[in-house]
Amino acid sequence: MIRWIIRPYQRRFRSRRSIIFPIVIFMLTTILLYTRVEYYTLTTSYINSSSLSSKITYDTQSTSINFICELKNDTIRAINQAPSDYCKEKIKNISCQIDSTPNFFPTSLPRFCPIRKGNFGDIIGCISNDDNSTYATNKLQVFNTDIMCIDHCLKLSVSFAEYNEFTNQCSCLSTFDNQRRLITSDRKCSDISIENDKLRKNLVTLYRTGYIDFGNHLEKRRHIQNSNETIIIFFLTVGGRRNLRQIKRLIRTIYLQQHYYLIHVDSREKYLHQELIKLSENISNIHVTNRRYPTTWGASTLLTAHLEAFKQIFDELKWNFTFILNLSESDFPLKPIQVLTNFLSMYTSYNFLRTHNREPFKFIKSQGMFHTFIHCNNYMYRIGSRSLIQNIVYDGGSDWYVLNREFVHYITYGNDELINGLRHIFNYSLLPCETFFHTLLSNSIYCDTYIRNNLRRVHWNRQRGCKCQHKHVVDWCGCSPLVYRSIDKTILNDTIDKPIFFARKFDASIDETIIDWLDEKISRRDLSNSALYLQNIYHLNDDTNNLTNVLKLIDLYARTLLIDYQQYRRDCFRDDKFHLEQIHFIFQLSIFQGYSLQYKFNDGEQFELFIKLNSLTAQHSNQIKRFEVGLELDSKEIIFIGTEQKFDIDQKFFIIVKY
Numbered sequence: 016m017i018r019w020i021i022r023p024y025q026r027r028f029r030s031r032r033s034i035i036f037p038i039v040i041f042m043l044t045t046i047l048l049y050t051r052v053e054y055y056t057l058t059t060s061y062i063n064s065s066s067l068s069s070k071i072t073y074d075t076q077s078t079s080i081n082f083i084c085e086l087k088n089d090t091i092r093a094i095n096q097a098p099s100d101y102c103k104e105k106i107k108n109i110s111c112q113i114d115s116t117p118n119f120f121p122t123s124l125p126r127f128c129p130i131r132k133g134n135f136g137d138i139i140g141c142i143s144n145d146d147n148s149t150y151a152t153n154k155l156q157v158f159n160t161d162i163m164c165i166d167h168c169l170k171l172s173v174s175f176a177e178y179n180e181f182t183n184q185c186s187c188l189s190t191f192d193n194q195r196r197l198i199t200s201d202r203k204c205s206d207i208s209i210e211n212d213k214l215r216k217n218l219v220t221l222y223r224t225g226y227i228d229f230g231n232h233l234e235k236r237r238h239i240q241n242s243n244e245t246i247i248i249f250f251l252t253v254g255g256r257r258n259l260r261q262i263k264r265l266i267r268t269i270y271l272q273q274h275y276y277l278i279h280v281d282s283r284e285k286y287l288h289q290e291l292i293k294l295s296e297n298i299s300n301i302h303v304t305n306r307r308y309p310t311t312w313g314a315s316t317l318l319t320a321h322l323e324a325f326k327q328i329f330d331e332l333k334w335n336f337t338f339i340l341n342l343s344e345s346d347f348p349l350k351p352i353q354v355l356t357n358f359l360s361m362y363t364s365y366n367f368l369r370t371h372n373r374e375p376f377k378f379i380k381s382q383g384m385f386h387t388f389i390h391c392n393n394y395m396y397r398i399g400s401r402s403l404i405q406n407i408v409y410d411g412g413s414d415w416y417v418l419n420r421e422f423v424h425y426i427t428y429g430n431d432e433l434i435n436g437l438r439h440i441f442n443y444s445l446l447p448c449e450t451f452f453h454t455l456l457s458n459s460i461y462c463d464t465y466i467r468n469n470l471r472r473v474h475w476n477r478q479r480g481c482k483c484q485h486k487h488v489v490d491w492c493g494c495s496p497l498v499y500r501s502i503d504k505t506i507l508n509d510t511i512d513k514p515i516f517f518a519r520k521f522d523a524s525i526d527e528t529i530i531d532w533l534d535e536k537i538s539r540r541d542l543s544n545s546a547l548y549l550q551n552i553y554h555l556n557d558d559t560n561n562l563t564n565v566l567k568l569i570d571l572y573a574r575t576l577l578i579d580y581q582q583y584r585r586d587c588f589r590d591d592k593f594h595l596e597q598i599h600f601i602f603q604l605s606i607f608q609g610y611s612l613q614y615k616f617n618d619g620e621q622f623e624l625f626i627k628l629n630s631l632t633a634q635h636s637n638q639i640k641r642f643e644v645g646l647e648l649d650s651k652e653i654i655f656i657g658t659e660q661k662f663d664i665d666q667k668f669f670i671i672v673k674y
Contacts (some may be wrong), residue, residue, distance in 0.1 A: 084111035093389075093396040093490070102391040109389055109443075110398050120443075123405035124436045126225065128462035132174060133223035135406050136165055139191070140200035141207055144179070144217045156185045161203075161220065166405045169224040172375050177219040180205040184219075191221065226408060229457075230467045231365060233514055242353075245360040247274045248334060250324055250341045252317070254281020254310055257551040259290050261523050262344045264530075266294075266301070268537055269342075269352050275300050275334050277327075279320050282307040283393075286554040302332060313489040315390045318447035322438075325427040337363055340417045345498075345520035346471070347530060349507060351537050355470075355516045359417070366461065367417035368453050369469035370410060379409050383445040383491050395445055395489040404440065407433075410457040411450035415469050415519075418452070422461050426452075433458055445491055471517035472510055474499050500526040507533070523548045526605045549611060553598040566610075570595055573612045573624045580622075590617045601625065 086094070090110040097103045113119045126135070158164045161178040164185035168176035175188035180203065199207060204218040249269055253262055266276060278295070280288040280303065288303065295301045306323045308316040321341070328334055338359055348355075371378040379385075384403060388395045403409065418426075425434070437455055441447040456465050474497045481494035498520050499507065507518060507529075521530050531542040553562060562570070581591040599611040609627040616622075 084114035086110060087114075087399045089386075089397055089399045093398050096490070097391065097394075097396065099392060102394075102396070105391050106389055106396055106398055113387065113399070113401075120401060120440055121404060121432075121436045122402070124407050124433050124458070125431075126407050126458045127431075127433060127460045128229070128408075128458055129460060130227055130229040130463055131225045132227045133225055135169065135223070135225040136162065137223040137225070138201055138203060139175075139197075139221040139223060141198045141202060141204035141218055142177075142221050143196045143198065144177070144219050154186075157183050158185050159183060161222065162405065165222050165224055166403075169226055169406070170376060170379065170403060170409055172226055172228075172408060174224055174226050176222045176224055178222065179216065179219045181215050181218075186219075188221075229462055230370075230465045231463070233466060233468060240360040240363050242357045242360040243273065245338070245356050245363065246334075246336045247356065247359065248328065248336045248339045249274060249276050250321070250339055251276065251278045251343065252281075252310055252320060252341065253278060253287060253291075253344045254284045256344070257284070257286055258344055258523065259287060259551060260549060261521075261530075262287070262291070263294070264534070265342070265344060265347060268348055268534060271352050271356070272300065274352070274356075275302075275332075275336060277302050277304060277324060277332075279304045279310070279324055280307055281310045283309055285556055286551060289554075289556065305331070309393050311390075311393050311395070311488045312485050312495075313446045313491065313493060314393075314395055315388065315442055315444060315447050318441055318451055321448065322427065325423055329424065329427055336420055338417050338419055339423055341415055342517070343519070345522065346415075346517050347519070347521045347533055348516060348537060349472070349510050349518055349533065350516050358470075358514060358516070362466065363419060364421075365464045365466050366419055366422050366456055367466050367469050368456060369413035369415070369471075370453060370467045371412040375409065378411060379403070382411060382450055384409065384450065386445070386491075387443050388445045388490070389443065393488065395491070397445075397490040404436070407454065408457045409450065410453035412453060413469050413471075413473065414446070414448035414452075415471055415473075415517075416452055417470060419464070422456065422459075422464065425459065425461065426455065445489065446493070468514065470514055471519065472507070472515050473519055474503065474506070496520050498522045498525045499529050501528045501532070504529065504532065524550055524600070524602050524605065524607075527602070528604065547608070548602040548605075549599040550602070551597060551599050553595075555594070555596045566598060569610055569626055570598075570612065573614075573626060576624060577614070577622065584616070592617050593622075596621075 086107065087110070090106060093106050094103045097106060156164070156167060158167065158178070161176075161180065164178040165176045167185060168187035171187050173187045173189045175191050177186045177188060178184075198204075198218065203220045204215070205220070207218075209215045209218065251262070251265075270276070278291050278301070280291060288307070291303055295303050304320070304324050305327055306320075308320040308323075310317045310320055325339070328336070328339075383397070385400055386397050387399050387401050388397055390396075429435075434455060437451060441451045444450070456462060475494075476497050477494060479497060481492070483492040484495065485491070485493045496519065499518065510518070523530055527548050534540065535542050553566065577593070581593075584591045593614045593616040595612065596615050597611075597613040599613075601608045601611050609625060612624045612626060614622045614624070
């Protein structure tokens, strides 16, 4: 009896187990598959939804912090755009960290500039509104609070803000006419008992922003210091192109024994770095930076390269200097460097930065300051919008500067709330070098050392230079100056009697004649022989996979020319094996001529072959001066990008005809 009762129970249990186990396994498998598919969708596939919740875990100083965030449209688009899983994860993590951390970016920063009239938010009083004021600098804006209105006017670099607490309307004034009817002083209109609604709408509270125009001018007399005691560090940031000869030419033109020369080479440029290391080993006052970063146009890493270079100067090199002046390989001097040295000896306490000539608010918007950017794999991704920092003046313009030692020391070692906040903000900003130094100088105790001039002439033509040509490296539209050509000599001649010592941009592959012309004026050398200009495109230490198919064919053709000589070496019992060392573009009078290929035999003997471009096109016209066909057109300079190209039947090509 007992046996019969137990056995049915055991059978029922086995029957249940046989049903439950497959169900449990099926559920676990489904969950695992769903989790895997969801992870794959987030990190690899395109995200099609407008928003997405994601839980991110961070480990900061051994403390586990969980962030739950909703990815915004810009972030999702950036994740979809990123080619690597690493960048996708980095974009997602930082976006979630920003969203989950209320003070990731500071809402306000202190302004230490001693040049001010009153303080930010000082109440002048309640006044009657004057819609016809000739001093209003902008149209009426609507803000939820008076602080937002005051800060908006500060960003416009004006001294007064009018705010109506009843309508939330805001306007900015450059000056305040004391003759206007002041109803009450030192009090807001909302603190006054006013029963008439119509009258209330016509009353505004007048505030001070604390801003007053500053910036010294060159016309003022300065203390003159012995020019031999004025030491300049020329900080060169080079890369992106392998124009070693132009870099050496620039250094030769600006070289003086009393000055120092520090060179940062883009971290992706092995050839330039190796060649400039050789140069620095032979000349004691030329050095190459220890740390290298990708200096992509507009990237946050460009500012990092500058800050790390400053640190190396103080910590390792320990150079005693007066100024740091930055240059690129596209710059060239307009006057002898001794003239610049004499000039700067009169301004040793000042800093030279060129500001924008447009309205401040428009400039801030054009710089992308309302957006957060992340640099990854040589691209600046735009991941979302952000607010401007309150209580500070935003300033910016050209990223070419002349900074004195005291301010550079503050940039490097300053540890107050202002500089720490700006360093953090600009680590996630586009074009940081065009705004960071200006904004820091404008808000720091050094604002009275600001001279709004960077002593150089830049060749701007915004109609041609602002065509979003940097979209391949940044999620934004930017502008670039044009290259000077021989027809621009008049423009440069106009700088003779002005405090302008450098100009940009120059490119020997586009027009070397104007560089020769300037070099002759500065160095008094005769450069009328129109020597060839060589620009490296391949070096022995490069990856051979970087050689294009066209260059491989040219190399193969060049090797056939050496077959007879190889046989001669074999007959003389010499090693006939050789390898390719370098390939250069060759230009004459800025016209592409062909390729220089350098080979080396194992016993050290070297050969250089010139493979000349052979044109099979007959040109029967006295009017046409130049006729070119290419695949990739630079619409800014109206030239073809890259000369080692071949044409396929299905490819789209362009034609340049010059009359």
